[in-house]
Amino acid sequence: MTPDPILHIQSLGVTAGPRPLLRGVSLAVPEGSVFGLIGPSGVGKSTLLKCCNRLVDLTPALRVTGTLLFRGAPVFDRRLDVDALRTRIGILFQQPAVFPCSVLANVLFGARPLARVPRRELPALAEHALREAALWHEVKDRLDQPATRLSVGQQQRLCLARTLATDPEVILMDEPTSALDPQATEAIEHLILRLRGRRTVMLVTHNRAQARRVCDAVARFAVVDGAGTVVETGPAGTVTADAPETGG
Amino acid sequence: MRRKSVHRLFVVATGLCAVAAVALLVLIVWSIASRGWAALSWSFFTGHMREVGADGGIFHNLIGTLILLATAAATSTPLALAIALVHGVYLRHHRLRRFVGLGLTILNGVPSILFGLFGMIVFVQWLGWGKSWLTGGLLLGLMILPTVSVSLIERIASLPDRYLEAAAGLGLPTSRIIRSVILPQSLGGLLTGSLLGLARAAGETAPIMFTATIFAGATIPQGIKESPVLSLPYHIFVLAQDSFDPAAGGRLWGAALVLLGLVLTLSLAALPARLRLHEEAHDT
Amino acid sequence: MAMEHRRGRVSLIKAASWAFTLLAAGAVVAMVGLFVWQSRPVWRHAGWGFLSGREWFYRQEIFGAAPMIYGTLVVAAVALGLAAPIGIGAALFTSEFLPRRLRIPVKVSLELLAGVPSVVYGLLGILLLRGWVYDLLEPWEPLSGDTLLTAGLLLAVMILPTVMTLTEDALRGVPAAQRLAARGLGLTATEVVLRVSLPQAAPGILAAVLLSLGRALGEMIAVFLVVGRQDNQWPSPLLTLRPLTEAGQTLASKLGGAETNIAYGDPLHWSAMVGLALVLLALVTSLTLLGARLRRSDHAP
Numbered sequence: 042m043t044p045d046p047i048l049h050i051q052s053l054g055v056t057a058g059p060r061p062l063l064r065g066v067s068l069a070v071p072e073g074s075v076f077g078l079i080g081p082s083g084v085g086k087s088t089l090l091k092c093c094n095r096l097v098d099l100t101p102a103l104r105v106t107g108t109l110l111f112r113g114a115p116v117f118d119r120r121l122d123v124d125a126l127r128t129r130i131g132i133l134f135q136q137p138a139v140f141p142c143s144v145l146a147n148v149l150f151g152a153r154p155l156a157r158v159p160r161r162e163l164p165a166l167a168e169h170a171l172r173e174a175a176l177w178h179e180v181k182d183r184l185d186q187p188a189t190r191l192s193v194g195q196q197q198r199l200c201l202a203r204t205l206a207t208d209p210e211v212i213l214m215d216e217p218t219s220a221l222d223p224q225a226t227e228a229i230e231h232l233i234l235r236l237r238g239r240r241t242v243m244l245v246t247h248n249r250a251q252a253r254r255v256c257d258a259v260a261r262f263a264v265v266d267g268a269g270t271v272v273e274t275g276p277a278g279t280v281t282a283d284a285p286e287t288g289g
Numbered sequence: 290m291r292r293k294s295v296h297r298l299f300v301v302a303t304g305l306c307a308v309a310a311v312a313l314l315v316l317i318v319w320s321i322a323s324r325g326w327a328a329l330s331w332s333f334f335t336g337h338m339r340e341v342g343a344d345g346g347i348f349h350n351l352i353g354t355l356i357l358l359a360t361a362a363a364t365s366t367p368l369a370l371a372i373a374l375v376h377g378v379y380l381r382h383h384r385l386r387r388f389v390g391l392g393l394t395i396l397n398g399v400p401s402i403l404f405g406l407f408g409m410i411v412f413v414q415w416l417g418w419g420k421s422w423l424t425g426g427l428l429l430g431l432m433i434l435p436t437v438s439v440s441l442i443e444r445i446a447s448l449p450d451r452y453l454e455a456a457a458g459l460g461l462p463t464s465r466i467i468r469s470v471i472l473p474q475s476l477g478g479l480l481t482g483s484l485l486g487l488a489r490a491a492g493e494t495a496p497i498m499f500t501a502t503i504f505a506g507a508t509i510p511q512g513i514k515e516s517p518v519l520s521l522p523y524h525i526f527v528l529a530q531d532s533f534d535p536a537a538g539g540r541l542w543g544a545a546l547v548l549l550g551l552v553l554t555l556s557l558a559a560l561p562a563r564l565r566l567h568e569e570a571h572d573t
Numbered sequence: 574m575a576m577e578h579r580r581g582r583v584s585l586i587k588a589a590s591w592a593f594t595l596l597a598a599g600a601v602v603a604m605v606g607l608f609v610w611q612s613r614p615v616w617r618h619a620g621w622g623f624l625s626g627r628e629w630f631y632r633q634e635i636f637g638a639a640p641m642i643y644g645t646l647v648v649a650a651v652a653l654g655l656a657a658p659i660g661i662g663a664a665l666f667t668s669e670f671l672p673r674r675l676r677i678p679v680k681v682s683l684e685l686l687a688g689v690p691s692v693v694y695g696l697l698g699i700l701l702l703r704g705w706v707y708d709l710l711e712p713w714e715p716l717s718g719d720t721l722l723t724a725g726l727l728l729a730v731m732i733l734p735t736v737m738t739l740t741e742d743a744l745r746g747v748p749a750a751q752r753l754a755a756r757g758l759g760l761t762a763t764e765v766v767l768r769v770s771l772p773q774a775a776p777g778i779l780a781a782v783l784l785s786l787g788r789a790l791g792e793m794i795a796v797f798l799v800v801g802r803q804d805n806q807w808p809s810p811l812l813t814l815r816p817l818t819e820a821g822q823t824l825a826s827k828l829g830g831a832e833t834n835i836a837y838g839d840p841l842h843w844s845a846m847v848g849l850a851l852v853l854l855a856l857v858t859s860l861t862l863l864g865a866r867l868r869r870s871d872h873a874p
Contacts, residue, residue, distance in 0.1 A: 096757055101673055124292070128759030138754035141773060150768070151758030154292065200754070207759060296763040300670055306662030307671070310737060311679060313730055314686040320697055371593030379587060389594075391865060396601055398784070398861035399854065400791025402828050406850050407604045410611065414837065431600055464586045492690020495793045495825075499833060522692045522794075529696045529798055545693055556688035560681060 045113060047072040047211060047241050048093060053107035054268075055088055055097070061268035062088050066107070068260055068271060070211075075233055075242045077252040077277060080262030085269030086245045090213040092116070093243065094130040095123050111211075128155060131204035132213040136220050137196035144191070145184040147199055152206040166206055174202035175232055194225025201232065211241045219247065230255050253277050318553075321546050328543025338505060338519070342528050347544050349508055353422070353518030354491060354551070356510070357501065360426020361490045362483055365437045368430070369482065373441035373475070378467060390442075397435035404428045404496040413500055420517035422510045425501025432496060433486030440482025444475040481562040488555035492548060494522040521548040608851040614844035623848055627807045631836070636845040638852060640807050644721060644821035645853075648796060649789040651725025651817070652732055657782050660736030667737075668744045669766050687734035695798035698727040703799055713818045719801035722817040727795050732785040739784060743777025743868075744770055780867035787860035791853060793825035800826050824853040 046069035055063040063085040070076045078086045091097045092109055095116060109116040116126065128151065139147055148167040152158070158166055167184075171177040176198045180191070188199055197217060204212055214233070218226040233242055233255045246252050252259050256277040263272045273280050336346025376389045405428065412424040448471065456466045502520040504527045510516035521544055528541045615623055619636050626637020667679045703718030706726065710718075747770045755765045771778075801820020804827075808816045828849055836842040 094757065096753065099753065099756060122293075124759045124761050126759075127757060131759075132757040134750070134754065134757075136750065138748070138750040140751060140755075140769060150755065151760065154760055154764050154768075203758065292761050292764070296761040299763040299766070300666070303662040303666035303670065306659045307666040307679060309659055310663045310686065310733055311682045313733070314682045314689075317686070317689055317693070317697060320701065321693065367589075368593050368597045371590040372597060374586070374590040375594045379590060391862075392598065392601065394865045395858055395861050398787050398791075398857050399604075400793065400825060400857055402791070402793040402825050403604070403608075403850055403854055406828060406833070406847070407607060409833070409837075410607055410847075411603075431597070434597060467586055488688045492688075492692060494690075494692050495829060498829070522690060525692045525696060526794060526798075529692070529699050541696075545696055548690060549693055552688050552690055553685055556685055557681075560684060563684065564677065564680060 044072060046070050047112060048243070049108075049110040049113075050089075051108045051110070053089070053092065053105065053109055055085065055092065055106075056104045058102055062103075063270065064266070064268035065270050068274065070241060070243060071258070072241055073238045074257040075237050075244060075255055077256035077259040078243065078245045078262060079247070079249060079252050079259055079280075080269070081264075082247070083269075084262040084264055086262055087215050088269075090132065090215050090243060090245060093211070093213055094127045094132055095121075096127070096132065098123065128207040129209055130211040130213065131207060131209035133197070133200055133204060133215065133217045135216045137193060137200045139188040139191070139196045139199055141187065141189055143185050144180050144188045144199065147188040148202050148206055150203055155207060167202075170202040170206035171199075173205050173235075174198045175228065175235075176202055192225070194221050194228060197221060197225065197229060198232070201229075209240065211243065212236065214242060214244045216245050216247060218251070226251075318549070321542060321549050324539070325542035325544075325546030328539045329546065333540075333543055334547075338524075341505070342524065342540055342544075344540070347521065347524065347540075347547065350519040350521045350524045350544065351547070352509060353502065353507065353520040354522070354548075356422050356518055357425045357429055357497065357520060358487050358491055360423060361429035361433060362487060364427050364430025365434050365486060366479065366483065368434055369437035369441055369479070370472075372434075372438045373445055374467060374471075376438075376442050377445040378463065378471070390439075393435040393438055396431075397439075399432075400495075401432060401493050402495040404432050405499050408496065408500040418513060419515040420499075420501055420503060421513050422501055422516055422518045423513050425497040425518070425520075428496040428500060429490040429493060432493070433483075433490050436486040436489065437479065437482035440485065441475055441478045444478025444481075445471060448474055477562060481559045484555050484559035485563075488552050488559070491555060492522055492552050494526045498523055498526070521551070605854065608847055608854060612844050612848035612851050614841050615848045616844075618841060618844075623845070624852070627805065629804050629845075631832070631839075631842045631845070634841060636841075636848070638824070638849055640805055641822050641824045641827050641849065642852065643808070643816075644800070644806065645790055645823040645825070645856075647721050647816060647821070648724045648728060648800065648823055649786055651722060652728035652789045653782065653786050655726070655729035656733045656736050656785065660733050660785075661740050661778060661781075663733075664737045664740035664744065665766055665770075668741050669770060670762060683734050683737055687738065691731065691792060691794040694727055694731050695795040698723065698795060698799040702727055710818045713815075715818045716820065717801065719799055719820050720818055721800065721821045724796045724800040724821075724823070725817075727799055728789045728792055731792060731795060732789050735785045735788055736781055739781030740774075740778050743774040743781060746777060747773045776867045780864040783860045783864040783867070787857045787864070790860070791825055791857050793829045796823055797826040797829045802826055802830060824849050824856075828853070 048070040050066055050068040053063060053066040054061065066089060078089065080086060088097065092105060093116065097103050097105060105117055111130065140150060145167055148170055149163055152166060153163065168177060171180060176195060179195060188196065191199060218229050221229065230251065233244065236242055244256060258275065259277045259280045260271045261273040261280055262269050265272065333346045334351065335348050337348055339345035372389065376386055380386050380389065408424050408428045412418045413420065418424055452470050453466060456470050497520060501517060502523040503517045504523065507517045507519050510518055525541060525545050525548065615636055619626060623636055623638055624642070625639055626635070627639045628635050628637045629640070667676055671679065702723055706720060706723045707715060707718035710720070751769050752765055755769045760768065800823060802822055803820035804822055806816060806819060806821045828846065833846055836846045
């Protein structure tokens with residue numbers, strides 16, 4: 042491999058008390074790619090995502106072993122500024138979690154405390170993020186309205202815009218379309234394809250067709266000896282073609 | 290880095306508040322225990338009061354408080370069961386249910402001295418009972434009614450619908466469903482609520498001082514009219530006002546320690562169920 | 574026959590439930606009704622002057638409740654001014670920052686603290702707090718340690734668990750998914766509290782404060798023992814801190830005194846006492862209703 046991977050996971054393991062969730066996971070995620078994680082539910086894919094930006098810290102009793110390098114630096118380093126890490130590695134959840142405030146306030150929720158840009162440039166930043174999330178035309182006339190009034194599909198794109206406003210290098214997506222209807226799903230998939238190249242995306246999905254449509258490379262997870270692990274890695278087409286049917 | 294310092298400052302400030310709250314409990318228990326410990330002995334529990342509390346034991350105060358608590362439990366249990374059943378089973382209308390809940394909330398807020406005044410008018414004067422253990426028990430029972438009812442209502446509301454549907458599917462009439470499904474499953478709620486309520490009732494002075502309890506000269510009541518009891522909280526209340534004949538002091542602290550022990554034991558017994566409820570709520 | 578039997582049971586449980594429920598409701602209605610009805614003479618005698626009058630001399634048939642309403646409000650304000658910030662802070666710490674394993678002991682202490690009887694607080698107030706306050710107020714030459722301040726401080730400790738528990742309830746209403754989403758955006762734990770949890774829990778926390786205030790207004794025993802029970806204390810000028818260093822009287826402490834027993838023989842005097850009870854009930858119930866309303870609107874969405 043020519044360039045160093047942006048995320049390099051080496052024999053990562055996660056245990057919840059005595060119960061192993063993940064064991065011996067090794068992955069190299071190239072910068073600018075869309076990297077898919079597929080496999081049955083309960084195999085630890087979401088947990089792996091949460092390791093990448095250390096949201097696992099917030100779940101008590103989870104223990105992580107092994108190494109996870111982000112641009113060559115260990116993520117599980119005691120001295121690391123975790124909050125800064127999370128602005129560089131954003132996350133999108135299965136269910137859009139919008140805050141009960143205006144659309145504009147939602148977009149700037151993560152960016153405002155960062156104080157990277159002066160106050161008066163915040164509206165421009167919001168517009169940029171909303172355009173990048175292909176939501177601008179739908180909400181530009183109701184930026185002051187409560188975000189909870191948007192449709193679920195719009196809310197999910199709002200969450201994406203919110204993450205984009207903090208200018209992350211990696212975006213983790215945990216089954217971002219499983220709560221959406223086909224049209225909204227298509228919109229999100231289209232967005233992922235647009236992000237490719239500029240940002241790295243790690244996408245957990247149940248939908249193998251979706252993986253084929255948007256991912257460059259895919260890692261397939263399965264339970265081996267009671268813990269989830271990677272059983273196969275490769276280009277999207279080849280891995281998913283051979284894989285057994287895995288729920289959805 | 291400014292954000293980090295704000296965070297640290299905030300954690301320290303709120304942490305100090307939490308430490309203060311816990312420290313207060315320790316201070317209170319320690320203040321009472323360290324002074325009252327010396328007074329505790331077998332004869333303190335079994336002996337009769339002598340020399341205006343300066344000597345002797347608190348046997349009849351303890352008995353009086355237990356009589357009041359038993360009466361309060363006997364009063365609140367049927368009322369709370371009835372309210373919980375009306376709320377959970379018979380009232381189908383959402384608005385009316387909320388009305389019941391609101392009534393309980395209001396009753397829960399009523400200052401305890403007002404129960405005393407109410408009892409004084411109705412039982413002491415109108416019914417001519419004078420001071421009577423029964424009045425005290427009835428008032429305390431009414432006072433803790435919201436606590437017991439709400440605990441029962443929550444428990445019944447948390448019963449899985451499928452139990453009730455399954456029972457109804459078997460063609461059981463409502464009364465059978467109540468007796469064989471709802472009541473057995475909600476007894477825990479009744480117990481938790483009653484323990485909590487009794488913990489509160491045990492320490493109350495205001496509702497009983499004009500209606501049920503006197504400082505000295507009462508033993509086990511024989512009837513209803515003119516049958517007051519001694520009680521721990523009123524004993525402490527009266528002696529505290531005549532503060533501090535050093536001779537009475539030790540016994541006074543002893544009585545306070547016994548009361549505190551009684552109340553905290555009742556609260557602790559109700560605790561496991563309450564914590565479970567809270568932690569479950571935290572997970573969702 | 575079996576059918577008949579069964580039907581009989583149905584109506585028995587149902588009838589008993591309704592009967593007992595109506596009995597309980599009747600008792601509550603009777604209490605309010607009695608206070609209204611029995612206080613009529615004093616309203617006829619003094620009119621609104623009962624609320625605004627600054628003097629209470631029952632032998633001269635002068636009944637003014639203003640000093641007691643004032644005392645009640647001052648004591649409750651002191652209590653709330655201390656208990657609200659500390660209680661809310663402590664609740665934020667335990668529910669937002671403290672790991673679950675440590676949260677349990679704090680919760681247990683809190684439940685226990687809430688259970689300590691008011692007469693025990695009163696006893697500690699007499700033994701410890703009264704002396705401390707006397708020393709503290711030394712420069713202002715207080716007559717004794719029995720002051721409105723003492724009562725307020727004691728009440729602050731008493732309502733602290735109420736503030737904390739109800740605030741925690743309100744914070745629990747904030748969805749965990751929102752906290753996680755905010756942390757995922759890189760907000761610090763404190764920023765999550767200030768920007769996510771607090772704004773959303775605000776109505777519930779306000780309700781917590783109001784309900785605690787209601788409790789502070791109605792507390793009798795502990796206040797009775799340390800407030801000095803001095804009638805007719807009216808501040809001049811109205812807004813001054815001076816009364817904090819002096820004895821006073823609250824609605825509840827007046828009702829708890831020997832005057833309640835004396836008054837029963839005299840219809841006017843008695844109605845004045847019941848009038849105080851009615852004022853107290855009205856104050857507390859309006860706070861309870863307001864609090865309940867806020868809590869409901871909080872849980873609605």
